[in-house]
Amino acid sequence: MTQPGLPPLQHIQSLPSWLVGRVAAKGRGLVAEALAEEGLKLMQHAVLAATAEYGPVAQAELGRRLEVDPKDMVMLLNHLQGMGLVTRSPDPSDRRKNAVTVTAEGLEVLARCAVLAERANEELLGVLGEEEKAQLMRLLGRVYGPGAAG
Amino acid sequence: MTQPGLPPLQHIQSLPSWLVGRVAAKGRGLVAEALAEEGLKLMQHAVLAATAEYGPVAQAELGRRLEVDPKDMVMLLNHLQGMGLVTRSPDPSDRRKNAVTVTAEGLEVLARCAVLAERANEELLGVLGEEEKAQLMRLLGRVYGPGAAG
DNA sequence: CATATATCAGCGAGACTGACATAT
DNA sequence: CATATGTCAGTCTCGCTGATATAT
Numbered sequence: 257m258t259q260p261g262l263p264p265l266q267h268i269q270s271l272p273s274w275l276v277g278r279v280a281a282k283g284r285g286l287v288a289e290a291l292a293e294e295g296l297k298l299m300q301h302a303v304l305a306a307t308a309e310y311g312p313v314a315q316a317e318l319g320r321r322l323e324v325d326p327k328d329m330v331m332l333l334n335h336l337q338g339m340g341l342v343t344r345s346p347d348p349s350d351r352r353k354n355a356v357t358v359t360a361e362g363l364e365v366l367a368r369c370a371v372l373a374e375r376a377n378e379e380l381l382g383v384l385g386e387e388e389k390a391q392l393m394r395l396l397g398r399v400y401g402p403g404a405a406g
Numbered sequence: 407m408t409q410p411g412l413p414p415l416q417h418i419q420s421l422p423s424w425l426v427g428r429v430a431a432k433g434r435g436l437v438a439e440a441l442a443e444e445g446l447k448l449m450q451h452a453v454l455a456a457t458a459e460y461g462p463v464a465q466a467e468l469g470r471r472l473e474v475d476p477k478d479m480v481m482l483l484n485h486l487q488g489m490g491l492v493t494r495s496p497d498p499s500d501r502r503k504n505a506v507t508v509t510a511e512g513l514e515v516l517a518r519c520a521v522l523a524e525r526a527n528e529e530l531l532g533v534l535g536e537e538e539k540a541q542l543m544r545l546l547g548r549v550y551g552p553g554a555a556g
Numbered sequence: 557c558a559t560a561t562a563t564c565a566g567c568g569a570g571a572c573t574g575a576c577a578t579a580t
Numbered sequence: 581c582a583t584a585t586g587t588c589a590g591t592c593t594c595g596c597t598g599a600t601a602t603a604t
């Protein structure tokens with residue numbers, strides 16, 4: 257199997273990792289374009305949504321939930337805070353932590369982004385039927401492992 | 407639907423684009439780790455494989471096949487050429503073009519990488535049965551659009 | 557002239573690293 | 581002391597932009 261001279265790969269394009277990468281790139285592009293309408297980058301939106309969902313939450317915890325490096329959370333939150341979408345205040349129960357909270361304006365932006373992001377995803381998966389979309393999500397969820405599914 | 411105050415997104419983690427992005431990142435990591443054994447980056451490997459498959463081929467054509475910017479092909483091929491895996495020679499029929507060709511050593515490296523990449527993909531999709539893998543590829547292929555399927 | 561190819565220089569986003577201060 | 585958190589500075593890859601030279 258490691259003999260040289262064999263037809264090597266057919267093409268890398270038949271590798272699942274390649275195909276899933278292309279689909280991910282397409283999806284990222286569509287969502288990024290949609291969110292630009294609200295002036296948000298992909299990661300900024302993810303952080304904003306996670307902050308809204310997990311209530312007042314520490315930066316490191318946000319990083320763990322989204323698999324974002326805690327060091328990168330600093331600049332992400334600086335930007336969101338500068339836009340007035342979140343606030344940072346010291347956590348009285350553990351003064352090492354910043355309690356991050358969504359503002360009212362943050363919730364408004366988020367509601368609009370939800371529509372935009374869903375529309376982008378419908379465009380991404382438009383060729384699939386509802387049942388197929390659900391199946392794709394199920395399969396991807398199992399591949400990903402950690403609790404994420406349809 | 408754009409009313410503020412609504413539960414915003416459940417979580418972005420339920421968006422297909424997010425899930426497919428996470429799976430892609432996992433796959434990229436696994437394959438990158440595997441290919442590092444042969445000293446190749448992901449894109450270098452893709453270019454090498456495409457060069458082997460499409461015979462002597464112009465740089466711009468490689469870029470089109472792999473959706474890689476032609477400007478980035480320069481450095482990618484510089485590296486592959488420096489490793490002795492491909493050669494660049496002027497195309498007599500159109501002297502604007504470089505005819506890129508795999509070397510014998512390139513084919514050997516590629517054969518070993520094929521094994522490594524396949525192993526990484528089996529690790530990625532390990533939780534799925536054969537039938538499910540095929541189904542996932544079918545669905546992703548349809549979402550991606552351009553000719554790519556299992 | 558316009559077009560295509562290849563090269564070079566640079567930017568920005570994402571995912572990292574190391575070093576450091578502070579609080580537990 | 582070790583650990584966790586947050587901040588700052590810098591690196592690297594990847595996907596782009598612009599400008600340039602050459603060939604068609």
